[in-house]
Amino acid sequence: MLEIHPGSACEEALFKVISPLMPKVDPHISSCRVQVFPPEPKDSYMRALINFDGRLHLEAAKALEEIEGKVLPGCLSWQKIMCEQLFHSSLIFPAPVYHVIAEQLEKILANFNNLNGLEWNLNRTANGSHRLKITANATKTVAEVRRPLEELSRGKLIDHGSLPPAALQLILSREGISLKCSIQQETKTYIVFDRPSLNLRIFGSPEKIALAQQKLIQSLLSLHEEKQLVIPLRGRDLPPDLMKQVVKNFGPDLQGLKEKVPGADLKLNTRQQAIFLNGNKELKPRVEEITLEVACSSIHLVERLDTGPSCPVCLCEVEDGYQLEGCRHLFCRLCLVEQCESAIRNQGSFPICCAHTGCGDPILLTDFRTLLSNDKLDELFRASLQAFVASSSGTYRFCPSPDCPSIYRVADPDTGSEPFTCGACYSDTCTKCHLEYHPFVSCERYRELKDDPEITSLREWCKGKEQVKSCSACGQIIEKVDGCNHIECKCGKHVCWVCLEIFLESDECYDHMRTIHLSI
Structure with missing residues (x-):
């Protein structure tokens, strides 16, 4: 509420005129604050400052129109109020984004120093992000100033038409993450991939973004080419003991299979339960054909021992065994770690459950904390959150700030919007149209105002x-x-x-x- 000092009749009179125009909000939240400054000895006027809640820009404009030219009680008829409006806007730059655009941001801000009626202030927040606050005497100025800053904060949306979706999603794999980090370090850029929308953004200077884009697309295509030379031995339509049968028929070094397919450079990966083919990819159909024959011949010979020493994942003898806390089933420790890493890469694998036949109990948090490092556990939590948002059918969305981990519930289309105040990046988002929060203005109207800053000129024309x-x-x-x-x-x-x-x-x-x- 307004703090009125004893004897401050001017402050009280100003507040009485303004307060009826403010919305009825929580009485503990101040919509505006009035402060009257004592005049200096040579001053011919008194100065007052009225601070409005930053979300009440329309109410503030109406309040200033109401008191413009007015004479307050106790004043002489010629002592009329003259108002000067100042508009504020702010942008948030997350820490990894700011790190690669700091030089560009500095150049843009340097150009603002020559603009009349504009002030800006850049501060570092508690979580390492940077908040830029802009103050101007016209909304048109704010809109024009924000435009290059918003382009900088959004990064460049990469046109990846040459990349098939399967190749693009490899950026979430272990190799893709390592590749992304390497390119970021080499090009001094920051890369963000939004899995639900398959959007890829790169932040940095234009020339560095172009270099990073070229390297990333070429590397993902090469990685996709390598992945195409993998013959899986585990899957929904394959017998669970296929890898055992392949080893039994052709040996652990696949020598028997190599003899059947001359020129094929084959290697068995027991951890991923797959055959890797190096070199001539034209030989892959023949290798797949032979493994399919093995699968068909062994599909009726599967013997599963529920109490035996075999791991339910790799179907081999348990090595470095780990017993799940909940259901007490025994697995190879590495197989459980691989199951978690597979869930991180393929976000449709949540919740992660016991793979033992007939069990399916969710694996407990205490198991993940024992099996995974802190960094890998954080990756698992983020992947789980992304899977939850993707499966919510639009009920939840991520905060629109680049790479911000927070999520919010989308407003019901038939109800009004509510603000989402992000605790990570401190931005306010409209939960209905997903732009900056705009109280007391419809989403459609706000889009018009945002897209057409010339509306300010119309208001100026209307005055008087x-x-x-x-x-x-x-x-x-x-x-x-x-x-x-x-x-x-x-x-x-x-x-x-x-x-x-x-x-x-x-x-x-x-x-x-x-x-x-x-x-x-």
Whole structure:
């Protein structure tokens, strides 16, 4: 609430004029604050500062229009109020983004030093992000200044038409993560991949972004080519003991298979339960054909021993065994770690459950903490969160700040929007249209204002014109040249020009004018 000092009649009078125009919010939250400064000995005027809640820009504008040219109680008739409006806006640059764009940001901010009526302030937040606050005397100035800054904060959306989705998603694999880190370090850029939308953004200077894009696309295509030379021995339509049968038929070094496919350089990966083919990829169909014959011949010979020493994942003898805390089933420790890493790469694998036949109990958090390092556990949590958001059918979304880990619940289309204040990057987001939060303004109207900063010029044109008013229902500018005081706005409402009261029908408006204003 407003702190009024004893004897500060001017502050009290200003607040009484402004407070009715403020929305009815929590009484513990201040919508505005009035401060009157004592005049200096040679001053011919008094100065006052009114701070409005940053989300109440429309209410603030109406309040200033209300007190402009007004004479407060206790003042002389010529002591009229003159208002000067200042508009604030802020942007958040997450720490990894700021690290690669700091030089560009410095150049943009240096150009702002020559703009009249503009001030800016860049501060580091508690979590390492940087918040840029802009202050200007016109919304058009704020919009023009924000444009290059928003482009910088969004990075460049990469056109990856040459990459098939399977190759693009390799960026989430162990090799892809290592590749991304290497390119980021080499090119001094920052790369963000949004799995649900398959969007890839790169932050940095234009020339470094171009270099990073070229290297990333080439590397992912090469990695995808390598992945195509893998013959899996584990899958939904394959017998669970296929790898055992392959080893039994061809030996652990696959010598028997190499003899059947001359020229094939084959290697068995027991951890991933797959055959890797190096060299001529034209030999892959023949290798797949032979392994399929083994699968068909062994599908009726599968013997599973529920109490035996074999690991339910690799179907081999348990090595470095680990017993799950919940269901007490025994696995190879490395097989469980691989199951977790596979879930990180393929986010449809959540929740992670026991692979023992007939079990399916979720693996407990205490097991993950024992099996995984802290870094790998963080990756698992992030992948789990991404899988949850992706499976929510649009109910939840990630914070729009680049690489921000926070999520919020999307507002119901039939209800008003609520603000989401991110605890990680401190940004305020509208949960309905997912832009900056804009209280008391519809999402459609805010998009218009955001896309058309020239609306400020229209407001300037309206000032001082008695024949120009705004519809109190939709805010549309109305100019009355002649005729009666009944106006029909473009929004369909009928308006009394004298008092701007709104009616649904024209007859209601005419009855009002005859009764209240005694004329039409």
